[in-house]
Amino acid sequence: MTAAQDRLFMEEAIRISRRNKGQTASNPCVGCVIVRDGEIVGRGVTARLGRPHAEPQALADAGEKARGATAYVTLEPCSHFGKTPPCANALVAAGVARVVVALTDPDPRVSGRGLGILADAGIAVESGVMEEEARRMLAPYLTRQTKKRSHVILKLAVSADGMIGVKGGGQVAITGPEARAEVHRLRAESDAILVGIGTAIADNPELTVRLPGMEDRSPLRIVLDRDLRLPLTSRLVQTAKVVPVIAVGSRIHGVGYDERRAALEAAGVEVIETGSLPELLALLGERGINGLMVEGGAVVADAFLKAGLVDAIALYEGPGEIGAEGIASPLTRAHIGPEFRFLGESRFGPDRRFDYERID
Numbered sequence: 361m362t363a364a365q366d367r368l369f370m371e372e373a374i375r376i377s378r379r380n381k382g383q384t385a386s387n388p389c390v391g392c393v394i395v396r397d398g399e400i401v402g403r404g405v406t407a408r409l410g411r412p413h414a415e416p417q418a419l420a421d422a423g424e425k426a427r428g429a430t431a432y433v434t435l436e437p438c439s440h441f442g443k444t445p446p447c448a449n450a451l452v453a454a455g456v457a458r459v460v461v462a463l464t465d466p467d468p469r470v471s472g473r474g475l476g477i478l479a480d481a482g483i484a485v486e487s488g489v490m491e492e493e494a495r496r497m498l499a500p501y502l503t504r505q506t507k508k509r510s511h512v513i514l515k516l517a518v519s520a521d522g523m524i525g526v527k528g529g530g531q532v533a534i535t536g537p538e539a540r541a542e543v544h545r546l547r548a549e550s551d552a553i554l555v556g557i558g559t560a561i562a563d564n565p566e567l568t569v570r571l572p573g574m575e576d577r578s579p580l581r582i583v584l585d586r587d588l589r590l591p592l593t594s595r596l597v598q599t600a601k602v603v604p605v606i607a608v609g610s611r612i613h614g615v616g617y618d619e620r621r622a623a624l625e626a627a628g629v630e631v632i633e634t635g636s637l638p639e640l641l642a643l644l645g646e647r648g649i650n651g652l653m654v655e656g657g658a659v660v661a662d663a664f665l666k667a668g669l670v671d672a673i674a675l676y677e678g679p680g681e682i683g684a685e686g687i688a689s690p691l692t693r694a695h696i697g698p699e700f701r702f703l704g705e706s707r708f709g710p711d712r713r714f715d716y717e718r719i720d
């Protein structure tokens with residue numbers, strides 16, 4: 361197999377892994393393809409909720425053809441006994457001749473041991489193929505493992521004149537239906553989604569995934585709500601028994617806080633209390649939330665940016681202008697800090713999306 365072929369098959373493993381992104385709980389969403397005589401004979405992606413892992417599914421898909429084949433995996437196969445035996449052992453048992461991985465697993469239970477099991481069994485092992493691309497796909501998991509907090513992607517939609525909404529509230533169409541569908545997909549690929557109480561009250565958003573066939577892929581919904589002002593009549597509260605909602609209150613309780621807390625809890629909302637954004641992200645990380653998408657508004661976006669807690673940015677830009685009535689975006693293309701690297705631009709109908717990631 362040439363290096364170019366290796367890259368091509370790893371690209372396919374990364375591509376298919378996207379199918380369950382945001383759906384595998386605390387587990388990374390891994391992709392695996394099995395290749396025999398230059399042809400793909402098996403595919404697997406980490407199942408929803410995290411088990412089974414990618415490799416045993418790809419091996420089952422390949423059947424007897426796995427013997428002597430090459431397995432391409434976006435993350436080092438695991439070496440620990442969880443609810444099922446280690447994937448490294450499964451690859452050995454299936455008689456795979458060669459294993460190519462994009463990167464090693466930072467989970468301390470694995471971290472090199474998976475590759476060790478394979479090498480000890482006489483399997484040819486190669487690591488680092490398409491590493492950068494795999495890292496990007498696995499970024500939420502990698503950030504939680506290495507930084508002990510959830511990974512943050514900030515989504516912003518700005519008008520051509522750099523506004524994200526209209527003063528006084530109400531939803532204003534900045535982007536068209538194609539971009540909005542893409543945002544729903546981004547929601548489905550996140551483990552949780554967060555807005556501030558200002559946005560929750562002004563826009564009354566539901567924050568669910570409403571794409572055909574993906575309605576059961578809504579993330580956990582979180583509202584930064586220091587004084588617990590989230591209305592019991594809001595769409596978020598009304599749907600809290602179907603798709604979970606967390607209201608993040610403060611430890612300092614003003615008048616009526618405890619009563620409002622009891623009412624929210626009775627409606628099915630979980631209330632937690634934290635003192636800062638880093639503390640909140642660490643707490644969400646402990647809960648196993650890999651990827652958090654921050655959806656607004658301007659104050660919340662600015663707070664995450666100022667705290668240095670934004671790992672990636674998805675900036676949507678519509679062609680229309682809002683004018684003097686607008687709320688200025690805390691961030692526009694012309695004003696993105698040097699700590700972010702521009703990754704590329706894509707088009708959705710009349711709108712464009714610009715992607716950035718933090719350099720570190």
Ligand code: AOF
Nearest residue numbers: 388390406413414437438442443447467
């Ligand atoms: C793989 N293939 O598809 C995934 C892996 O809770 P458990 O037992 O499922 O273990 C979770 C760990 O398994 C996780 O932290 C990561 O190290 C690995 N995930 N490994 O070989 C996969 N999803």
Ligand code: ZN
Nearest residue numbers: 413438446447
């Ligand atoms: Zn595994």
